[in-house]
Amino acid sequence: MTETILVVNAGSSSIKFQLFAVGAGDRLERMIKGQVDGIGTRPRLVAVTSQRAILADETWPPSEVATIPAALDKVIAFLRPQIGGNLPDALGHRVVHGGPHYASPVVMTSAILSELEKLTPLAPLHQPNNLAPIRAVLERRPHLLQVACFDTAFHRGHPELADRYAIPQSLYAEGVRRYGFHGLSYEYIAQRLPQVAPQISNGRIVVAHLGSGASMCAIAGGKSMDSTMGFTAMDGLPMGTRPGQLDPGVVLYLLTEKNMTADAVQDFLYKDCGLKGLSGISNDVRNLLASTDPRAALALNYFTYRIALFTGMLAAAMGGIDAFVFTAGIGENAPAIREAVIRRLEWLGLRLSSQANKKNALCISRKGTKIPCFVIPTDEELMIATHTLQVMRKREYAGFQEKSA
Known part of the structure; x- marks a missing residue:
């Protein structure tokens, strides 16, 4: 019977999922991709095969799918007939924050769940939602293997200088340090580079x-040396609704001069800033690119300006730069943003091929460019499935060793 792994990425009102089969030689084969969105409002499940054929498009009354666990039940109920009426052999979960103690994937237990829940203040938009389906499965099917894969793990080998803030040692010991995020994406890119761009895969990227x-x-x-994100997933670049790098004095001003509560400040910084705050129009780059409003242009110019600034910082951390890679939704699909970024980095030796850029080609730099530029689609779900399979095999090996002894 074919083994299967279900990858789960839960948000505040949605669950994205992918089902992988474990083929010959432990090759992972994507079977089904889907999501349940509108949880609690207009719940809808859509799923497709690896060839994009529609397998399901179902809706329910809001009361029937009002929570993340209820949505996961619908996902499992849909998937079981697809895999012979069985449950998946394991679930792999994206968990945004692993804190100072979790630097690799971990088998979930109630005790570890409690530890991860303590990190919620560091990722209030993500951590509770990431953990909700894990808790539900632990309560209902405690013997089903669940593996948590952390967005912070890839960065845990940073040099100490990159991890530190200029604050007392006692706070660093408590875990107040720069973690970095999107590690599953960066880990995938690092592993993909030897296949698609071997000439620069061991370089400074x-x-x-x-x-x-x-x-x-x-x-x-192939290792993370530094990242623009720090203690939380709010630092660094401006995002859809998060401000990115911000003088801490601004937070103090909101608290003391605007009389905002800590909760109000948190909501403001996570939900009302970034491209949405700058433009006053939208947090979606597609909408901003289509707009003729000068505030949309300001937001996009600010976005690409900060990308260029941080490129210089990260190049300094490595003592130079050998290549630049775009990935994720905007990076993979917005030629105008890529062009604006590369234009700002021409002083560094980047040169754009407009034709290749418009085609979303793998390499979008001109031939002979000093520093080549690539567009590489990320695959965090495959990374999670890979880690989950590795944990499965380690457990099987440990069990075999125990029986042999």
């Missing part, structure tokens, strides 16, 4: 993960 959440990473020799 700046990767820009540009989506509604956006960050950048310095990767040298």
Whole structure:
């Protein structure tokens, strides 16, 4: 019987999922991709095969799918007939924050769940939602293997200088440090580079993960050296609704001069800033690119300006730069943004091929350019499935060793 792995990425009102089969030689084959969105309002499940054939398009009354666990039940009920009436052999979960203690994928238990829940203040938009389906499965099917894969893990090998803030040691010991995020995406890109661009795969590469959440990473020799995100997923680049780099004095001003509560400030910084705040129009780059409003142009110019600034910072962290990579939703699909970024980096040796850029080609730089530029689609779900399979095999090996002994 074919083994299967279900990858789950839960948000505040949606669950994205992908089902993988474990083929010959432990090759992972994507079977089904889908999501349940509108949880609690207009719940809808849409699923397609790996060839994009529609498998399901179902809706329910809001009361029937009002929570993340209820949505996961619908996903499992849909998938079981697709895999012979069985449950998946394992679930792999994206968990945004692993804190100072979790630097690799971990088998979930109630005790570890409690530890991860303590990190919620560091990722209030993501952590509770990431953990909700894990909790539900632990309660209902405690013997089903669940593996948490952390967005912070890829960055845990940073040099100490990159992890530190200029604050007392006691706070650093408590875990107040720069973590970095989008690590599953960067890990995938680092593993993909030897296949698509072997000439630069061991070099000094700046990767820009540009989506509604956006960050950048310095990767040298396949390892993370520094990142634009820090203690939380709010630092660094401006994002759809998050401000990115911000003077802490602004937060103090909101608290003391605007009399905002801590909760109000948190909501404001996570939901009302970034491209949405700058433009006053939208947090969606597609809408801003289509708009003739000068505020939309300001927001996009600010976005590409900050990407260029942080490129210089990350290049300094590595002592130079050998290549630049765009990835994620905006990075993979917005030629205008890529062009604006590269124009700002021409001083560094980047040169754009307009034709290749418009085609979303793998390499979008001119032939002979000093620093080549690539567009590489990310695949965080495959990365999670890979880690989950590795955990499965380690458990099987440990069980075999125990029986042999």
